[in-house]
Amino acid sequence: MNYSCMGLNKLCFLLSVIFCTLILLLIPQFHSRWKSHHHLLPAFNGKCEKNYTLQQLQPMDSKLSSEIIAHFEANENPEKWRDYSLDTGISHLEFENLQTNSSNPLESVLKNLSLSVSNSEKEILELKEIFIAVKTTRKYHKTRLDLLIKTWISRAKQQTYIFTDWEDEELRQIAGSQVINTNCSSVHTRQALCCKMAVEYDKFIESSKKWFCHVDDDNYVNLSALHRLLAAFSHSQDVYLGRPSLDHPIEAADRVRSDGSTSVKFWFATGGAGFCISRGLALKMSPWASMGNFINTAEKMRLPDDCTIGYIIEGLLEVKLLHTSLFHSHLENLQRLPSILKQVTLSYGGPENQRNIVSLGGIFSLQQDPTRFRSLHCLLHPDTAWCPAGTKL
Numbered sequence: 001m002n003y004s005c006m007g008l009n010k011l012c013f014l015l016s017v018i019f020c021t022l023i024l025l026l027i028p029q030f031h032s033r034w035k036s037h038h039h040l041l042p043a044f045n046g047k048c049e050k051n052y053t054l055q056q057l058q059p060m061d062s063k064l065s066s067e068i069i070a071h072f073e074a075n076e077n078p079e080k081w082r083d084y085s086l087d088t089g090i091s092h093l094e095f096e097n098l099q100t101n102s103s104n105p106l107e108s109v110l111k112n113l114s115l116s117v118s119n120s121e122k123e124i125l126e127l128k129e130i131f132i133a134v135k136t137t138r139k140y141h142k143t144r145l146d147l148l149i150k151t152w153i154s155r156a157k158q159q160t161y162i163f164t165d166w167e168d169e170e171l172r173q174i175a176g177s178q179v180i181n182t183n184c185s186s187v188h189t190r191q192a193l194c195c196k197m198a199v200e201y202d203k204f205i206e207s208s209k210k211w212f213c214h215v216d217d218d219n220y221v222n223l224s225a226l227h228r229l230l231a232a233f234s235h236s237q238d239v240y241l242g243r244p245s246l247d248h249p250i251e252a253a254d255r256v257r258s259d260g261s262t263s264v265k266f267w268f269a270t271g272g273a274g275f276c277i278s279r280g281l282a283l284k285m286s287p288w289a290s291m292g293n294f295i296n297t298a299e300k301m302r303l304p305d306d307c308t309i310g311y312i313i314e315g316l317l318e319v320k321l322l323h324t325s326l327f328h329s330h331l332e333n334l335q336r337l338p339s340i341l342k343q344v345t346l347s348y349g350g351p352e353n354q355r356n357i358v359s360l361g362g363i364f365s366l367q368q369d370p371t372r373f374r375s376l377h378c379l380l381h382p383d384t385a386w387c388p389a390g391t392k393l
Contacts, residue, residue, distance in 0.1 A: 138166035210235035242269020268310020272329035
């Protein structure tokens with residue numbers, strides 16, 4: 001009996017050893033199979049060919065935007081802007097190689113990831129969806145404003161709103177409800193300028209338009225160039241487009257977020273050249289700009305209207321100004337501008353510098369057209385009734 005028990009114990013022990021040995025031999029195979037199933041799909045490391053970098057969705061990068069604008073201005077191909085700044089809601093493409101031959105680098109990257117970009121995600125912008133605000137004053141109704149109404153405003157009557165400080169019955173008969181009497185002072189002071197800008201902002205927010213563009217009454221707006229420029233972006237993105245009048249950001253005591261003991265640096269687009277803001281960004285400005293808050297913000301900061309816009313956008317919302325050389329004011333040397341017909345806004349010198357005008361010839365004489373706006377308009381719109389017959393681009 002004892003011998004049989006001992007034999008059974010030895011047999012059980014031997015079987016246990018064999019079983020354990022088999023388990024040890026099979027573990028590497030199970031481990032290998034588990035690893036292969038764990039990586040069924042190759043991991044994407046965020047890098048693609050042609051120096052594309054895929055990042056998480058974020059507001060448009062200012063450095064990227066500046067490169068895009070520089071590329072656009074050099075190549076005069078605004079249709080490609082949309083490809084570089086397209087926001088699909090999935091990711092944002094940082095376009096590092098602007099010389100690529102790819103027509104849509106973002107779409108190529110998404111295709112490689114087995115994703116797709118639908119046509120509905122590419123925004124189609126119509127000119128009627130742009131809100132163009134022209135700031136003027138009583139003394140310029142007959143001189144500056146009348147010229148604009150006869151030229152570019154005649155091509156955008158329903159998109160252009162004239163903000164003035166006086167009820168002009170004759171002007172009202174011409175432009176109707178597009179004339180907005182702000183009831184602001186006609187004196188050229190910080191308070192009066194900010195009062196008008198506050199009304200401009202509120203009227204834009206009330207509208208259903210996608211873009212807010214501000215210009216002065218000495219600006220000519222090339223409507224087709226403006227449309228091409230804005231169509232490259234989505235109105236829901238944070239976009240602030242314009243041209244600084246300085247070569248450096250300004251610094252001001254921050255009296256909105258503090259008692260003025262701290263300062264803030266920011267760029268601003270000069271109102272004299274015009275600037276544009278997307279609706280998405282304009283809505284974010286509301287706490288400091290809507291319903292009279294713009295005037296309060298400007299008074300606290302002791303800044304004029306265009307500087308206050310820059311402070312709200314760059315200083316408070318931390319959205320960078322997209323610098324572009326397509327906007328122009330009378331502060332520049334306008335005689336040396338290249339590709340005049342491709343610029344978005346143009347201007348002319350005042351009484352102190354009447355020779356500062358764009359260089360155009362062959363349409364009207366300087367006596368007939370001292371600002372050159374009539375000549376410019378006929379080159380852009382030769383079908384205008386008062387343009388000389390045979391005017392061509």
